[in-house]
Amino acid sequence: MTASTPIPHAGRPRRGCCRFCGTPLHMTFVDLGMSPLCESYLSADQIDRMEPFYPLHVQVCDRCWLVQLEEYVSGEEIFRDYAYFSSYSDSWLDHARRYTDRMIDRFKLGKDHLVVEVASNDGYLLQYFVQHGVPCLGIEPAANIAPDAEKRGVPTLVEFFGEELARRLVAEGRRADLLLGNNVLAQVHDLNDFVAGLAILLAPTGVITIEFPHLLRMVEENQFDTIYHEHFSYFSFVAAERIFAAHGLTLFDVEEIPTHGGSLRIYARHTADTTHPVTDAARELRARERELGVERPDYYETFAERVKETKRKLLAFLIDAKRAGARVAGYGAPGKGNTLLNYCGIRTDFLEYTVDRSPHKQGKFLPGTHIPIHSPERLEQMPPDYILILPWNLRDEIAAQLAGLRAKGCRLIVPIPEVQLLP
Ligand SMILES: [Zn+2]
16 A cells, blocks of 8 residues: 655645644534633632633544644643643653663764753653763753753753754754654644654754554544543544645554553654655555555544533443442543543532642542542542542552552542543
8 A cells, every 4th residue: 555645735834724734623622611721720819710711622634634722722822831740650650661772772862962851850761861862952842841850960951842942952063863752742732843844854864753642542442531621633644644745744653552642653764765665564554554544534533522422421320339339539630631521510519520640630629510639548538439540540559559548448440541440
C-alpha cells in the first residue's frame, strides 16, 4: 500500500476550519456539552465564584480526517500555570527510563549529540539522558515547573515551541539529534507552526519521536474522557503521517505503546534523509487503519451514541449504589476525570471526595463538580464501599496500591470503556 495522498498544509489555523488543511469543518465527532478547563483546580476561596465553562464539541475534517477541537481557550491561558507534575507517577518514570535506554541504544547517542524535548515538564524524562551524559535541552512553557527541571540538572527554556524558537536555536548553532515530544502534539493549536518548527530544529540525520494518544484506541475503547480543552487534535497514524509529510518529514517507524490508554510513538526524519528506511510496522499500521475506515465518514459516525450509553451505564451504577446506602469515593484527580465527571453530572452527590498523590492538588477542588481532593490517607481514615478509579489507564498500579483497602472489602470501579467492578 502506498503512502497517503499528499495534502498541503494551510498555515495558521482559522476558526471553523481544519487546523491542518484549512477545510471548513461540518462533521461532528462527539459533543460533550460545556465543561470547565480540566486542569483548573479550585482553592477553597474560589468555589463560591463564577467559573468559566467552554464547549467540548469535537469535529472531524472530511478532507484530511483530523479529529479536532476548536481552540475555545488559548493554549497560552491554559498552559502558563499548569498543575501537572509528571514525576508523581511511578509508571511514567519507568516509561521515561525505558525510553531513554532504547533511544541511546538504537541511535547511538552520546556526549556529542543533543537531545531536545518539547514540553519537557519537570524534567522527568530528560533527567535520564543527563544521567547518561547526553547533552539535553528542555523547552517548557509552564514557568511554575521549570525550576523543578533545573534541580534535576535539565537546562530548560521557558517558552512555547514553534518555528520562531526553532530558527533562533538553529541560529545559535543548536540542532537536535533526537527531538522528542510526549503528549504535546495533541495540545498544539497552531499545528503547522509546531511541525514546521520540528523540521527546522532537526539535524540533517536526526530523529524525531512523538507520542500521542491513538485515535483508534479512543474509538475502540470509548475513551471519550481523554477529550478536553487542552487536547486540540486526536490523531490516527494516517492523519499524522499526512501532516508531517506536508512539512518535509517522513514517519519511518511506529510503535503502539500502552500509555494514556493506548498511544503511538512515531519516528520521523527528514524526507530527504535515507538513513532510516520505512519499517514494516509503519506500513502495517497504515494498512490496518485504512481497512478500519479512518478515511471514511462512517468510522466517525457511531462514536457519539456509544459515549451517551457509557454515561447512562455509569450513572445507573452510581444511582443503585447510593440507593443501597453505599459510600463512593474517587481515586486520582486527572484531567480526564474532570471531563468524565462534568459530562456525566457527577458531583459530591455521588462521589464524596477523591484523593491524589500530588501535594499540588490536595486541599483543592475539582473544576466544575467541586469534589474535594484529599491525600490518599483519607481512604484509610474513611474507607468507602467503592472507589472509582479516574485515571483508569493506571488501574493496575492503583489496584496494587489499594490492596490493603480491597482486603477490607472496598471494591474498585473503572468507568471506561464502560463501568466495571474490578475482580
Ligand atoms: Zn483537514
